[in-house]
Amino acid sequence: xxxxxxxxxxxxxxxxxxAPLLTFRLRATNVSPDEAIHNxxxxxxxxxxxxxxxxxxxxxxxxxxxxxxxxxxxxxxRAMLWTHANVVIPPFAGETVIDLPVSCTYDFNLAVTKYFxxxxxxxxxxxxxxSGTVFYQDGEALQVAPISWSKEARFRLPVATWRHLMExxxxxxxxxxxxxxxxxxxxxxxxxHGIATWEQLMERILSAADxxxxx
Numbered sequence: 001x002x003x004x005x006x007x008x009x010x011x012x013x014x015x016x017x018x019a020p021l022l023t024f025r026l027r028a029t030n031v032s033p034d035e036a037i038h039n040x041x042x043x044x045x046x047x048x049x050x051x052x053x054x055x056x057x058x059x060x061x062x063x064x065x066x067x068x069x070x071x072x073x074x075x076x077x078r079a080m081l082w083t084h085a086n087v088v089i090p091p092f093a094g095e096t097v098i099d100l101p102v103s104c105t106y107d108f109n110l111a112v113t114k115y116f117x118x119x120x121x122x123x124x125x126x127x128x129x130x131s132g133t134v135f136y137q138d139g140e141a142l143q144v145a146p147i148s149w150s151k152e153a154r155f156r157l158p159v160a161t162w163r164h165l166m167e168x169x170x171x172x173x174x175x176x177x178x179x180x181x182x183x184x185x186x187x188x189x190x191x192x193h194g195i196a197t198w199e200q201l202m203e204r205i206l207s208a209a210d211x212x213x214x215x
Contacts, residue, residue: 001145002134003031004040008126008155009097013165020104020169022162024128024155025097026087033094038135038142040089044100045129048080048115049154052125062118066111082112082126104162106170109177116162123156 007027014021030037055063060070067076085102107113116124130151136143178186186201195201 001138001143002035002037002136004134004147004151005029005031006128006130006151006153008100008128008153011155011157011161013161013168014101015168020106020165022102022104022157022165024100024102026100026128026153027095027097028089028092029095030093035093036137037089037092038137039091040132040134040147042087042089042130042132042147044085044087045131046082046085046102047127047129048082048112049125049127050080050115051077053122056120059118059120063115066114066118079127080111080115104165106166106175107177108174116159119159119162121159123158124162126155126157128153128155 005028007029009025009027011022011024014023028040028042055070064070067073083102083104085100087098087100089096089098105113108117129149130147130153131149132147134145134147136145189195190198190201193204195204
């Protein structure tokens, strides 16, 4: 019966996709190199191992929205689920390298976006947890076997790669989702005061808030 192991060799930005897309280079190796694998239906859960890196003071300030004050991080800093990904590995024997596409988002209502955005440099520690089904040849018969839940692979994604991804798809931009009633209030304010752009609207509101803030 096949015994597969997995390794993530790298990650790169995929240009021109419908939404931001990272492609991870995934290496699958069978302990029996002569065994014929017909295909693998692979499922992958990707976690952010946020406890496996250090944070500078600026990053700590940005991450207060997620984890609270740094003094409490011993209780609040935990691994986070990033996303799920699926791929079908075509026939191979021994070893193969395939692309694992992972859709990303720039939605600041999501914790993972806040986490990625807070990081200035260094790497993001990821853990890929695998499951799925292997179809393989055993004599004259086609056999089916599950992938053990213990199969995983760690990878450190450069922060620069994620920033390059977002700059590719959203150059000099960020976006927020607002509740409909909040958007309606902002829109009425924008029209009532003859403000041309949303950037000018936000700058006006922020300037007014800064003037009212106590010194």
